[in-house]
Amino acid sequence: MSRRIILLGATGYTGGLVLDALLRRSAEPTVAGRDPAALEALAARNGGLDHLVVDAADPAGLRNHLRPGDVLVTTVGPFERFGYPVAQAAADAGAHYIDSTGEVGFVRTLYDRHHRRAREAGAVMLPAFGYDYVPGVLAGALAARRGGDAVRALDIGYFAAGPLRRGISRGTRATLRDGLTLPSPRRHRHRLRDERTASRVRPFTVRGHRSSAFLVSGTEVLFLPETFPALEDITVYNGWFPALSRPVSLFSALANTAVRLPGGGKVTAALTRPLLLGPPGGPDAALRARIRSHVVAVASTGTSGDPPAAEVHLEGPDPYTLTGELMAWAAQYLATRPISTAGVVGPVEAFGLETLRDACAATGLDIVAGPPAARA
Structure with a gap:
């Protein structure tokens, strides 16, 4: 059964590239952000997508929109400033999580804070899943x-x-x-x-x-x-x-x-x-x-x-096209297939080397x- 893909930051530059790549894969993500007018216009331009008005700085508000097994994709950075509440909301909800960070300090903290909880919930958290790295x-x-x-x-x-x-x-x-x-x-x-x-x-x-x-x-x-x-x-x-x-x-x-x-x-x-x-x-x-x-x-x-x-x-x-394609592929994979691992993990742990190699070749x-x- 396909799970929801929620794209936070869809009105931004990188988020727009991820959205385009998802649509090319015939996915219909829910676009999310804090600007109602921009979201409504974006959703209308792309066939009437579902949209959510949420603030990346409000983990409780975002958490209320997430269900276990949802795939939350975020491109809202810098992640040291804006990323922690979003990751917290995903971990609390038991949702899968993908981000575009290039900040390794953020990734290390994400592991320390959320690896155990995500593993217990059967959720995959994939930080830095783009050109970085x-x-x-x-x-x-x-x-x-x-x-x-x-x-x-x-x-x-x-x-x-x-x-x-x-x-x-x-x-x-x-x-x-x-x-x-x-x-x-x-x-x-x-x-x-x-x-x-x-x-x-x-x-x-x-x-x-x-x-x-x-x-x-x-x-x-x-x-x-x-x-x-x-x-x-x-x-x-x-x-x-x-x-x-x-x-x-x-x-x-x-x-x-x-x-x-x-x-x-x-x-x-x-x-x-x-x-x-x-x-x-x-x-x-x-x-x-x-x-x-x-x-x-x-x-x-x-x-x-x-x-x-x-x-x-x-x-x-x-780098930007590659990031959009990789994040879209991972989101669709997590939304449509069973997972074999959980927690804050890297690309090879999450998908296996051969699957990752083939997915990258497809991009x-x-x-x-x-x-x-x-x-x-």
């Missing part, structure tokens, strides 16, 4: 599996090709700005340790060229060890602008020093304000079509000097390079 989880899992029992370390890099400078949404710019002064968790010797964002720079080979990337947060460090417990080290990098990786590392060091000084918050805000410059919303369909995402995972023994045990490259649509995210075993 499904492609890296998939690439890392494939590389770890193909590398075999000797694999102890994973390095995962996110790259993109095309006019990315003009193709970044306001929400992404805000996340990048905040992220420069927030720590990035890295798994080292089986333990999570917080390091300064961009404190590490690593080269990857992408499309036949060496491209640098800097240390960032990623849920790969949280979820991949559940499937591959032998992994000791996992590090995630961003290489959207390879030539800027080392300047960003220096800028991050300056910003993190400034923020600790008296009045440093204002200084840091001024230093990072240029990152917010740009138009509202996000790239339109024409611009998104010119951008391709590329994710690489390198599995190794963790011993210096050893060659990679496996290397997997995935390439697919731009256009394909394996494009790697050793023969990885391409199979």
Whole structure:
């Protein structure tokens, strides 16, 4: 029996992409948000969808609209500011939950607060189920599996090709700005340790060229060890602008020093304000079509000097289109099929590696390079 899909944030940029992807799948979600006029217009434009007027900051009010087994999809961020009441409402109701966060601190707190309750209720909670960070989880899992029992370390890099400078949404710019002064968790010797964002720079080979990337947060460090417990080290990098990786590392060091000084918050805000410059919303369909995402995972023994045990490259649509498609797929899956796991879990735990790989391929995210075993 199909369960309700409730899309919170449907009138926003990312929410609109998720809604379009759901409608293409012949799903009829209930659209939700706090602006009655905008919701009514959106519902009318899309064949008279059901709609709910709710405030993301009011968990009790949202909880009153949820039933056990409903699928609550939320794109309302930043999640450290607006995400906790929504997750609380889902956990209290025993509803499945999917979000688009890129904030790993939020994901860690979600696990601490709601994993046990969601598991007892038989509900799946899937944080960060978009470009952040499904492609890296998939690439890392494939590389770890193909590398075999000797694999102890994973390095995962996110790259993109095309006019990315003009193709970044306001929400992404805000996340990048905040992220420069927030720590990035890295798994080292089986333990999570917080390091300064961009404190590490690593080269990857992408499309036949060496491209640098800097240390960032990623849920790969949280979820991949559940499937591959032998992994000791996992590090995630961003290489959207390879030539800027080392300047960003220096800028991050300056910003993190400034923020600790008296009045440093204002200084840091001024230093990072240029990152917010740009138009509202996000790239339109024409611009998104010119951008391709590329994710690489390198599995190794963790011993210096050893060659990679496996290397997997995935390439697919731009980050925003990919996020919309992935969240819509997961929502429809949870709404129409029985689940085999519950709690706050990662993509591989939730669906299994083969199902996840096939779902990503259906969105256009394909394996494009790697050793023969990885391409199979």
